[in-house]
Amino acid sequence: MTSRLLQNINAPKDLRKLDKSELLQVAKELREFIIDIVATKEGHLGASLGVVELSIALHYYFNTPEDVLVWDVGHQAYGHKILTGRRSIFDTNRKLNGLSGFPKRNESEYDTFGVGHSSTSISAALGMAIASRLNGNTVKNHIAVIGDASIASGMAFEGLNHAGVTDANLWVILNDNAIGIDLSVGALKEYLSKSKIGIKPKQDNMIEALNFHYSGPIDGHNFDSIFKAFEELEKVKGPKFLHLITKKGKGLRQAEENQVTYHAPGKFDKKTGELLPKNNEQLPPKFQDVFGLTLVELAKTNKEIIGITPAMPTGSSLKYMMQEFPDRAFDVGIAEQHAVTLAAGMATQGKTVFCTIYSTFLQRAYDQLIHDVALQNLPVIFCVDRAGLVGEDGATHHGVFDIAYLRCIPNLIIATPADEIELRNILYTSSLGLENPIAIRYPRGRGTKLDWQKEFQQVTIGKGKQLQPGNDMAIISVGTIKTEVEKALGQLQHSEKVAHYDLGFVKPLDEQLLTEIFQQYQTVITIEDGVISGGAGEAILAFAHRHQFTSKIMNLGVPDEFIEQGTTEELKDLVGISAEKIKKTLQQLLT
Structure with a gap:
């Protein structure tokens, strides 16, 4: 590589100092940077590789963050993050106390709207555009970048429907790669596919029918085509729609050929793209x-x-x-x-x-x-x-x-x-x-049992059970957090003092079992992997109050705050429901 352009780009203003002829080199370096980081740190790969040219073009052509850029979902925003001042810390992406894997307003002024779920970009950008007009600013651009899978969602249609009867300075850019995480489905996908190959659909252009100025489809990996489309659309008043064709995983052969797998592939060889072998030992099922x-x-x-x-x-x-x-x-x-x-x-x-x-x-x-x-x-x-x-x-x-x-x-x-x-x-x-x-x-991830395909047994609805007897206090666990409780009890001195119950059902509650627990124990701890506020523990607390039981009740779970990214183990420890934290809580109560 003759030069390193990306290392000198700490904000879009640095990108805009480059000649257009240098942007291909920036795209090459940006792809390599994303691949290098995700190969070892893991994350979402294919979506961001597919919009490298678009990410560069948007920040080069528009005056971000004054011009407002809203990404849909956020899987595709890695290039955006790297170009907007977060390159040096991008290796912390999705890690505890690091960068979020998605756009996040309090992380950067360039992240104009927090996203994670799909199909919100058009409504958000339209809201911003209408607010700008009310503030007397008719020059500012408001750009929503949405994928072909997301635009088929009802909320995206609601946004398009409203935008079409406004004069808002709204750009909707469709990143059309025929795939979300899995292949896109439905009649709209078929409509878009026909327009890509030049077949005139039976219907008139549905986007134009919603009062948008439609442009495309164009090659989303060609800077000349993208900038030409931007220049033409900038002359158009009111809402406009640009249809780009891209390839998810662009620049890494395996990611292009295996788009579902390489959406978030785990660790892989950055040179060959091959997935790194995982531990060959037999694992419990997901x-x-x-x-x-x-x-x-x-x-x-x-x-x-x-x-x-x-x-x-x-x-x-x-x-x-x-x-x-x-x-x-x-x-x-x-x-x-x-x-x-x-x-x-x-x-x-x-x-x-x-x-x-x-x-x-x-x-x-x-x-x-x-x-x-x-x-x-x-x-x-x-x-x-x-x-x-x-x-x-x-x-x-x-x-x-x-x-x-x-x-x-x-x-x-x-x-x-x-x-x-x-x-x-x-x-x-x-x-x-x-x-x-x-x-x-049930949770994300693997269970604990290799021999799980047992003969079916019918379950009695609303029944819990005792897992371990105890003398002094009782734990009621909710769902698979049972595993953390069992680990904690296995490491606890005098674990015979602690009874362990599996709730089984939050609704209906096993009132007979709860009555037996409250009649026997003066200290009862509920543990769940959901929010405490309104959770299973509060349902048990309300039951005890209703029946005038006087046991001391402690609810463990997720506190009344949003929990950020980190490994599941780190986050369980952070909120106090890991085996180690449960053990410490029990030790304090037993002393």
């Missing part, structure tokens, strides 16, 4: 695979079973059912609201519907969960993946609120299986037919 493989097993004997996921077939492992029973398993795209009401509609027709959604994404379908499912008491089975602290994805992705936002909903059962076998059995029990909807929550 909870998502316990769900996915068990569902296939159930679906083989029950033709009424349906699987639904909003754009997460790989992450949720619904892919196994989609491969085995393609007519009964549906990826509906980034559309959680639609997924939930679709499930409700199928349930009215007697189908046994397993709707698998990450805990943090189920928040986006809360009204549908209440209005379309629980109010009508339709027995939809919600498989709430990524419940609890999820690690390096941080505050936008932690599944710590689900117990709190679910337990206030009438008719809804909330199951908290403590291990792979319990998850398998509650899935089986749900498939036999319930009279109510149920939410089954």
Whole structure:
């Protein structure tokens, strides 16, 4: 390499000092930098590699941060972060006390809007554009960069619908690479695909029909094409839409060819792109695979079973059912609201519907969960993946609120299986037919059991159990945090003084078991991997108050604050629910 341009770019103003002819070199260096860091530190790779030229072009052409740039989701924003003053600390990306893996307002003035979930960019940028106009500023540009998978979401359409009847200085740039985390799906994807290859769709241009000035599609890796499009669109008043074609993983052959795997590939060889070999020892299964493989097993004997996921077939492992029973398993795209009401509609027709959604994404379908499912008491089975602290994805992705936002909903059962076998059995029990909807929550990552594919056993709804007897105090654990409690007790002197109970269900509570616990123990500790405020511990506290039990109750869980990124182990320790912190709490109580 003849020169190192990137090392002298500490802000977009430095980038703008370069000649346009030097931007190809900047793109080469930026790609190499991203690959170097992600190869060893891990993170999201393919999306950011695909928008290297666009990231450079945006900060070169526009006067950021005065011109407002809003990235959708944030997986694609690594190049943006590196160009805006964070290159020297980018190796802390997604680490405890380091950079967030997503744009974050309090991290940089160039991160104009915090993101993590999809399809928010158009609404946010439109809000900024309308505010600018009200402030008398009609010159400032407001640019939303959104992917083809995200623009199919209902919220993106809502933003487009509103923007089309304004004169806002809004740019919507579509980064069209035909893939989100998994392949994009749906009629809009087919529409965009036709426009890429020059086939005139049957309908008129749908973007222009919404009163946007449409331009494209153009090559999103060609600086000349991008700048020409920017120059032409700058002359246009009102909302404008630029359609760019990019390749996810651009610049790393394996990432281009295996786009799903290289979305977030883990560690890999930065020169060859090959994934580094993992420990060959046999490992317990991921909870998502316990769900996915068990569902296939159930679906083989029950033709009424349906699987639904909003754009997460790989992450949720619904892919196994989609491969085995393609007519009964549906990826509906980034559309959680639609997924939930679709499930409700199928349930009215007697189908046994397993709707698998990450805990943090189920928040986006809360009204549908209440209005379309629980109010009508339709027995939809919600498989709430990524419940609890999820690690390096941080505050936008932690599944710590689900117990709190679910337990206030009438008719809804909330199951908290403590291990792979319990998850398998509650899935089986749900498939036999319930009279109510149920939410089954389980975490990201692996379980603890190699021999988990046991013969199915039916679960009694609303029943907990004692795991260990004790003399002085009782612990009630919620879900898979049981493992941390067991580790703590295994390291604790006089552990025979501490009884351990598995709650099993947050709703309905096992009132008989709780009554026995409060009658026997003067000190009761609840431990969960969700928020304390509104969580399972508070449900137990309310039960004790209602029945005038006088035991001392301590609730351990996630405090009333947003928890940032770090490994799951670091974060559990930070909030006091790691095995070591639980042990210290018990030691203090026992002295």
